[in-house]
Amino acid sequence: MRSIKFKPGETILTEGEDGDSAFLIVDGSVEVSVGAGKQAKAVGTLNAGEVFGEMSLIEPGPRSATVKAVTDTECIVTNYDEFIVSLQDNPERAVEFMKTLVRRLRHMNERIASMHPAKHGLRALFQDVENSLDPKNVDGRRVDLLFWPMV
Numbered sequence: 001m002r003s004i005k006f007k008p009g010e011t012i013l014t015e016g017e018d019g020d021s022a023f024l025i026v027d028g029s030v031e032v033s034v035g036a037g038k039q040a041k042a043v044g045t046l047n048a049g050e051v052f053g054e055m056s057l058i059e060p061g062p063r064s065a066t067v068k069a070v071t072d073t074e075c076i077v078t079n080y081d082e083f084i085v086s087l088q089d090n091p092e093r094a095v096e097f098m099k100t101l102v103r104r105l106r107h108m109n110e111r112i113a114s115m116h117p118a119k120h121g122l123r124a125l126f127q128d129v130e131n132s133l134d135p136k137n138v139d140g141r142r143v144d145l146l147f148w149p150m151v
Contacts (some may be wrong), residue, residue, distance in 0.1 A: 005075075012068065013052070015033075017063050021057075023051065024075060025047060025076050028071045030045065031068050142147065
């Protein structure tokens with residue numbers, strides 16, 4: 001683990017880039033956004049004591065959001081290999097880590113549940129269509145091919 005400092009406006013993580021590390025904010029704050037360019041939308045601000053990039057510690061891969069420093073920010077960075085070793089040395093850390101993941105998953109579920117039904121996306125649209133039609137016969141035609149499994 002190492003400490004790293006960021007200036008206001010500096011990008012720490014970029015959505016879509018590969019990642020294998022997470023950041024614990026020691027001091028300062030960061031803004032989390034999703035989307036690029038004019039489509040970017042801020043989804044939250046994190047402060048001292050909070051973590052971001054944590055999904056990469058479970059499974060390294062593309063970042064799901066962009067994170068930028070809002071103020072002068074100091075973070076402790078840990079990578080996947082360091083994280084696994086630290087969990088073996090101190091299994092209680094795994095519980096705290098899982099609590100963070102569960103808290104964020106609950107928050108996301110609440111946000112999705114509060115969305116207007118028309119804004120649930122393509123998956124919901126297909127499910128609504130599937131629920132409203134007899135998949136065996138629409139206008140005298142079989143339409144089973146329209147209803148592939150959504151995973």
